[in-house]
Amino acid sequence: GGAARAAISDPAIAWSYRDRASAYWNSVVSGGEAFVESLGKSKDSLVSLINEGSSEKSLADIKAFLAKTGGKCAIACDANDSPNARPVVEAVRDAGAYISTIWNKTDDLHPWDIGDNYVSHMTWSDEKPAEQTARILFDAMGGKGGVVHLGGIAANNPAIERLNGLKNALKDFPDIQLLDAQPADWDTTKGTELMASFLTRFGDKITGVHCANDNIAYGVIEALRAEGIENMPIVAYDGNPEAVKLVMDGKLLATVFTNPHWGGGITAALAYYAATGAFKPSEEPKEHREFYGPTVLVTKKDAADFKAKYLDAVPSYNWKDFWGPSNGQIKYK
Amino acid sequence: MYELKAVEKKFPGVRALKSVDFSISRGEIVGLVGENGAGKSTLMKVIYGAYQPDGGEILIDGKPVRFAGPRDAMERGIGMVFQEQSLITNLSVMENIFLGYEDQFSRFGVVNWKAMAKAAGKQLAKVKLDIDPRTITSSLSFAQRQLVELAKVLTLEERVQGHLVVLLDEPTSVLAEEEVKLLFKLVRELTTRASFIFVSHRMDEVMELSDRIYVMKDGQVVDVVSRGAATPEAIQHKMVGRHVDKEYYREQRQKPYDATKPLVELSGVDLPGRVHDISLTLHAGEVLCLVGTEGSGREAILRTIYGMRTPTKGTLKIKGETVSRLTARGAVERGVGYVPRERKIEGIVAGMNVYENMTLSQMPHYARMGWLDVADERALARKWIGKLAIKASSEYADCGNLSGGNQQKVVLAKWRSGGSDIMLLDHPTRGLDIGAKEDVYDMIREMCDDGVGVVLVADTLEEAIGLSHTIVVIKDGEIQKRFDCVPGSKPTLYDLLHYMI
Amino acid sequence: MPRILTRENAIRWAPFMVLLALIVLFTAINPSFLSQRNFARIAIAAAPALMVAVGVTFIIVMGSIDLSMEGVVSLTAVLFCFLMLALGGTLASGGWVAIPVILAVGAAIGLVNGFIHVKLKIPSFMASLALGFVGTGAAILLTGGDIVKFNDPTFRALLTWRILGFPLMVYVAGLCLVLAWFIQSHTRLGRYFYAVGGGEELAHASGVRVQHVRMAGFSLAGFFYAIAAILQVAKLGQAESVTGSNFMFMSITSVVVGGVALWGGIGGVWNTLVGVLIVAVINNGMVVIGLPDFLQAAVLGLLVIIAVILSTDRRAVAFVK
Amino acid sequence: MDIQRLKPHFPWITLLVLVTIVGIADPSFLKPANLLSLAGDIVPLFIMALGLTFAIYIGGIDLSAQSMANMITVVASVYLAPLGIWVAALCILAGFTLGTLSGYLTTRMYVPSFISTLAVGGICFSVAQWLSGNRALNMDATQRNETFGWMIGRTGIVPHELFIAIGLLAICLLIERRTVLGRALKAVGAGELAAAASGLNVARYKILAFAISGGLAAVAGLLFSVKLSGGAPTIANGFLLPAIVAVLVGGTPLTGGVGGVLNTAIGTLIVAVIRASMLYFGIAATQQQMVFGLVLIAAIALTIDRSKLRTVK
Ligand SMILES: Nc1ncnc2c1ncn2[C@@H]1O[C@H](COP(=O)(O)OP(=O)(O)OP(=O)(O)O)[C@@H](O)[C@H]1O
Ligand SMILES: Nc1ncnc2c1ncn2[C@@H]1O[C@H](COP(=O)(O)OP(=O)(O)OP(=O)(O)O)[C@@H](O)[C@H]1O
Numbered sequence A: 001g002g003a004a005r006a007a008i009s010d011p012a013i014a015w016s017y018r019d020r021a022s023a024y025w026n027s028v029v030s031g032g033e034a035f036v037e038s039l040g041k042s043k044d045s046l047v048s049l050i051n052e053g054s055s056e057k058s059l060a061d062i063k064a065f066l067a068k069t070g071g072k073c074a075i076a077c078d079a080n081d082s083p084n085a086r087p088v089v090e091a092v093r094d095a096g097a098y099i100s101t102i103w104n105k106t107d108d109l110h111p112w113d114i115g116d117n118y119v120s121h122m123t124w125s126d127e128k129p130a131e132q133t134a135r136i137l138f139d140a141m142g143g144k145g146g147v148v149h150l151g152g153i154a155a156n157n158p159a160i161e162r163l164n165g166l167k168n169a170l171k172d173f174p175d176i177q178l179l180d181a182q183p184a185d186w187d188t189t190k191g192t193e194l195m196a197s198f199l200t201r202f203g204d205k206i207t208g209v210h211c212a213n214d215n216i217a218y219g220v221i222e223a224l225r226a227e228g229i230e231n232m233p234i235v236a237y238d239g240n241p242e243a244v245k246l247v248m249d250g251k252l253l254a255t256v257f258t259n260p261h262w263g264g265g266i267t268a269a270l271a272y273y274a275a276t277g278a279f280k281p282s283e284e285p286k287e288h289r290e291f292y293g294p295t296v297l298v299t300k301k302d303a304a305d306f307k308a309k310y311l312d313a314v315p316s317y318n319w320k321d322f323w324g325p326s327n328g329q330i331k332y333k
Numbered sequence B: 001m002y003e004l005k006a007v008e009k010k011f012p013g014v015r016a017l018k019s020v021d022f023s024i025s026r027g028e029i030v031g032l033v034g035e036n037g038a039g040k041s042t043l044m045k046v047i048y049g050a051y052q053p054d055g056g057e058i059l060i061d062g063k064p065v066r067f068a069g070p071r072d073a074m075e076r077g078i079g080m081v082f083q084e085q086s087l088i089t090n091l092s093v094m095e096n097i098f099l100g101y102e103d104q105f106s107r108f109g110v111v112n113w114k115a116m117a118k119a120a121g122k123q124l125a126k127v128k129l130d131i132d133p134r135t136i137t138s139s140l141s142f143a144q145r146q147l148v149e150l151a152k153v154l155t156l157e158e159r160v161q162g163h164l165v166v167l168l169d170e171p172t173s174v175l176a177e178e179e180v181k182l183l184f185k186l187v188r189e190l191t192t193r194a195s196f197i198f199v200s201h202r203m204d205e206v207m208e209l210s211d212r213i214y215v216m217k218d219g220q221v222v223d224v225v226s227r228g229a230a231t232p233e234a235i236q237h238k239m240v241g242r243h244v245d246k247e248y249y250r251e252q253r254q255k256p257y258d259a260t261k262p263l264v265e266l267s268g269v270d271l272p273g274r275v276h277d278i279s280l281t282l283h284a285g286e287v288l289c290l291v292g293t294e295g296s297g298r299e300a301i302l303r304t305i306y307g308m309r310t311p312t313k314g315t316l317k318i319k320g321e322t323v324s325r326l327t328a329r330g331a332v333e334r335g336v337g338y339v340p341r342e343r344k345i346e347g348i349v350a351g352m353n354v355y356e357n358m359t360l361s362q363m364p365h366y367a368r369m370g371w372l373d374v375a376d377e378r379a380l381a382r383k384w385i386g387k388l389a390i391k392a393s394s395e396y397a398d399c400g401n402l403s404g405g406n407q408q409k410v411v412l413a414k415w416r417s418g419g420s421d422i423m424l425l426d427h428p429t430r431g432l433d434i435g436a437k438e439d440v441y442d443m444i445r446e447m448c449d450d451g452v453g454v455v456l457v458a459d460t461l462e463e464a465i466g467l468s469h470t471i472v473v474i475k476d477g478e479i480q481k482r483f484d485c486v487p488g489s490k491p492t493l494y495d496l497l498h499y500m501i
Numbered sequence C: 001m002p003r004i005l006t007r008e009n010a011i012r013w014a015p016f017m018v019l020l021a022l023i024v025l026f027t028a029i030n031p032s033f034l035s036q037r038n039f040a041r042i043a044i045a046a047a048p049a050l051m052v053a054v055g056v057t058f059i060i061v062m063g064s065i066d067l068s069m070e071g072v073v074s075l076t077a078v079l080f081c082f083l084m085l086a087l088g089g090t091l092a093s094g095g096w097v098a099i100p101v102i103l104a105v106g107a108a109i110g111l112v113n114g115f116i117h118v119k120l121k122i123p124s125f126m127a128s129l130a131l132g133f134v135g136t137g138a139a140i141l142l143t144g145g146d147i148v149k150f151n152d153p154t155f156r157a158l159l160t161w162r163i164l165g166f167p168l169m170v171y172v173a174g175l176c177l178v179l180a181w182f183i184q185s186h187t188r189l190g191r192y193f194y195a196v197g198g199g200e201e202l203a204h205a206s207g208v209r210v211q212h213v214r215m216a217g218f219s220l221a222g223f224f225y226a227i228a229a230i231l232q233v234a235k236l237g238q239a240e241s242v243t244g245s246n247f248m249f250m251s252i253t254s255v256v257v258g259g260v261a262l263w264g265g266i267g268g269v270w271n272t273l274v275g276v277l278i279v280a281v282i283n284n285g286m287v288v289i290g291l292p293d294f295l296q297a298a299v300l301g302l303l304v305i306i307a308v309i310l311s312t313d314r315r316a317v318a319f320v321k
Numbered sequence D: 001m002d003i004q005r006l007k008p009h010f011p012w013i014t015l016l017v018l019v020t021i022v023g024i025a026d027p028s029f030l031k032p033a034n035l036l037s038l039a040g041d042i043v044p045l046f047i048m049a050l051g052l053t054f055a056i057y058i059g060g061i062d063l064s065a066q067s068m069a070n071m072i073t074v075v076a077s078v079y080l081a082p083l084g085i086w087v088a089a090l091c092i093l094a095g096f097t098l099g100t101l102s103g104y105l106t107t108r109m110y111v112p113s114f115i116s117t118l119a120v121g122g123i124c125f126s127v128a129q130w131l132s133g134n135r136a137l138n139m140d141a142t143q144r145n146e147t148f149g150w151m152i153g154r155t156g157i158v159p160h161e162l163f164i165a166i167g168l169l170a171i172c173l174l175i176e177r178r179t180v181l182g183r184a185l186k187a188v189g190a191g192e193l194a195a196a197a198s199g200l201n202v203a204r205y206k207i208l209a210f211a212i213s214g215g216l217a218a219v220a221g222l223l224f225s226v227k228l229s230g231g232a233p234t235i236a237n238g239f240l241l242p243a244i245v246a247v248l249v250g251g252t253p254l255t256g257g258v259g260g261v262l263n264t265a266i267g268t269l270i271v272a273v274i275r276a277s278m279l280y281f282g283i284a285a286t287q288q289q290m291v292f293g294l295v296l297i298a299a300i301a302l303t304i305d306r307s308k309l310r311t312v313k
């Protein structure tokens, strides 16, 4: 790894993410803001670099930020597409700034190969929780019948993992058939339309629905409502407030909370404290450089508790407890 | 009653109108003549409110007025029939007639089509046109459209109290003889209600119809003549600034063509729905004129020779060589040039300058391995601007802003400079002033001397007779008769009409 | 007796024939495609899209283009939900007021669009594209990026209440389509759209206030986008800043597939209806017949091209761009 | 009168004004290294916009550019290992061929380019999904560096992408201004019927314009995948609208025949500066989209030369 230069006092802090049009990213940013407030700064001092789903803009914005701050900065980032992570972290290293990433990076890219400037990468192992929700779904279906999966953008990593989770669970339920899995692009409207088409194709054969995220589930529920179908077992992912409410109402069996608020805050905190020299990344073990984020399964049983704990009043986290809630070192297949 | 005082109009680089004084009184028919680019259309557009003058004033009944747009002018009883066709072809005839004035048939913006059809029927009766007002305009012939335009202007009769001024900008250029007569009759009948301003390049028509004639040159009114006060020659002299040869078809320069050198041979050519069994031969030095009524298939023959249409039957030989799959590109390579009738659409590219237009068909001559030699192109353009007296500020002038006649000159220069030795001319003098026409006639004779063969669709029968070595009369897509036109024993108008109709 | 089997008629009915052919094709592969219930599903998917497409039809008939639909739909949908919630959260409690208000807002945004285009003389493609960004941006600003749920059962009857097997919103969309047809064929404004599309300068010279017509057209389009937004909320029970996404290319594709010429003056809202149905049927049918997902983009593209090729009168057009 | 003469220069002036405004807000923006790297970062987008200019110049549009670039990132990632440097030829050939297909559909089958290119884009997307097995792919880092490393390095403070951009721009500019092809494209854009009646093979030139557009979209995709050392069927998403905006802001309207590639270069820089200004002015996240739209309207209002548009549609 390369040697980090002398600690930066009061680095500028930025979050680079997809867009402001989703509950998930809003929550991430709220965590980032909570973190900067913990430093006694105003919320506005967290700079938003919005890439609008464009890797090109993601990289260009980050470079512009590096230039503007002269490298005196700490960046939290989702690189949008995994190949984009390498040029991003290399640019940050070359500028002498610090970065922590989440979600998207290629398997051959590791913080310890880049050096102290690439502080950490956090991702969520979606396969296990998706498998768990699938099991909940299958139990509700009585262990038999047909299930459809409505996925995310086909090439996205989490979309792939969440479908894999479903497939893993299927192995233990020989009487359940995966009727079809098609991408709904994380999108509510696509979700309704895809679900409607599934209904035509499979009709009553569908006795359960596995959705790759909450937004898709909203669409599925509406497609079913239009048909007067009220009691279809459905599971989702993300643990957004609306979805949790649906779980409490019994319209959704389960969703998975990845605590984006904490993720957003801690990712910024890692980059920041590495930049200030509060800790030296290269002195940390590998499980502190590449680790899984926390996942919380939300079902009807615990939804009310969950809501009270995480949503009604956002818990205040210790932003120096970097690895407390994390879930172990990332394993590659 | 209507007056312009010291009106000015400038365009970038051009003073199109220079201190023009103009007046017209009740019931008067005023002719307006001038060479191409003299400013006639501009003057009409100022009167009509489409352009706002840069100086001077407009008076109606002695009171100054300002028109923000054509609508203001219409409300004061001024209507215009345009030089270029101005009906919207995807609308029905009745919609066109009442376009902009549907209020009379509508309540809360909802149109009562029955009432409109009835009213439109009345207007069409005025111009003696017997068609269903619900017809979609695109299915009408050019002449019918011109009459519809007149009918449209005449709606002013009902709409506006008081006297009207109707502007006719070259209304006759697309009309056949009979239709012109009908139009003139209508105009005379209507002088009880309206005054007319009449623009035409056909001096005889202007002399016949007008009470007074304004002569324009270079944006100025150079003379006003009353009926019978001057000969056409004198007026033409003023327009062009030089004497016009009375023999302007240059018959004295007509030489026999070289019958041993066939350039184009059509035999038994068929285009379904257009022409049938066409056989003709064009020789070097020959002017072959296709004569027929509108829609008889003349254009289709030109386009076949130019490769824009592929015959279903028959053969086409160019310079002795049989060509089966001719394209326009192929035709140009074989030395064919085509001056289309719709010069604004097919003749010039508006938005490109003079030299770019001139070399468009012959870029390979001005390029080496695909690289253009712009200096050469410009030199060429300058040469032809001088040769044909094209009114353009420079070779950089946008052809879209040239007057109609000057656009036509650019098109002619394009082919002539490219050395085409088979020229297809479709109404090459349409909209040209007399001076420019002379230039074209001279050019045709020069071309013949150089051994060029010309297929001509003339603007008038006189022109056809005057210019041609050979006349082929076409009716309903079939050849009726072939005339040899040796100077001294040319066929008469009557001879031709007999076979045309 | 006029001949029925003319070339013109064949071309005029080509989009409709394509639609029938697609239905036959999909039915042959999976017979359950041909069922009243599936048609209802297609109709639900098509209803908001139809309103967007009808709106943009007016613009395309004028020879312009409008790309602001995504932003306008998102913004009006979000405003609609906020307003409904502010007015008590149910139709009965006075929330119905939100409907005319939002329609007016849609028309007003369209007017702004038209104003920018006409008065600043910015070609409509760019003006509307930029205004679309502004619309989406405003929706983000208002929601902060969150979802606004709105679930008044009376309002959602648009989705849940069925007459003859089709939900109410399908009839609402149908009525709006008839309204659009009436505007197109029986009002001065509607005919002016055709006049402007057929020859703007000529229309101007005839005294048509082309600028006003253009602005009115964009305003009318905005009105229909707002209808689409309301139907979309009825369909999904929520609004967010991405509610309008995917409408842009989809609606214009539909309009063209239905036989409306992009260069103006030709076609109308019935063509648009057929076009929207073609696209909706393809989207539904591809899933119903179990086409692998990675092939869907290509197949949609190919079918759309075939539909356009069949419905183009190659003799009547000199060229396309 | 003077305004008339200035009009063609409005895009330049707009760009300078924008740079100055941002420079006043934060002088560090004006550092040459910063400006150069800003320009370097926008090169893939610029190359795509450059290609789009040809399609727009003849009055059409190419909506397949983004999917094309997506597909090319996948193709490049998959075939770099077996083909080495020849993968570049494969990519450009693929872009050129698919562009030709769009052109063919538009000119010979009379499918408006808005639809034909959208459909060809669909085909590209399907190919990309199929070829990649729907996941992100990596290039072998050492092989990438050996084969294409020169594309993305830096000499002094000048990013190599800029050389590529300037080279392509120069070629395109010469094509536009000095060749038969360029003149023919202008004629087709401004008056297609007249061009045809002058004996130009209009269909061939139009197809060529779409093919060039496809080819340059492929170059953009290739450069982008080299830069990222990988590819994915959605990785170039977000290119299309900014690229169209860049062409339009530069002053090449969709009506054709006006503007050109130099305008696009300026337009792309304007887009880059507007984007960077969000950062330099600290525009709040929820406001960025809206501000972008508003600034865009202002920029377009400034840059287009209305005297050259006969009607504004
Ligand atoms: N919109 C315009 N922009 C620039 N110059 C123009 C414009 N319209 C006309 N001109 C110029 O003004 C002059 C007068 O043109 P005008 O069309 O009035 O001539 P005209 O007498 O009608 O000629 P023609 O007999 O050929 O129709 C010409 O030099 C022409 O090039
Ligand atoms: N698009 C078309 N489809 C079918 N028939 C047509 C079409 N255009 C023209 N025609 C018919 O073909 C015949 C020949 O038309 P054409 O345009 O060749 O006449 P023309 O003799 O060249 O006219 P002009 O004397 O005015 O130059 C006419 O009867 C006309 O009505």
Ligand SMILES: [Mg+2]
Binding pocket: B040, B041, B042, B083, B403, B404
């Ligand atoms: Mg004139």
Ligand SMILES: [Mg+2]
Binding pocket: B295, B299, B300
């Ligand atoms: Mg004809």
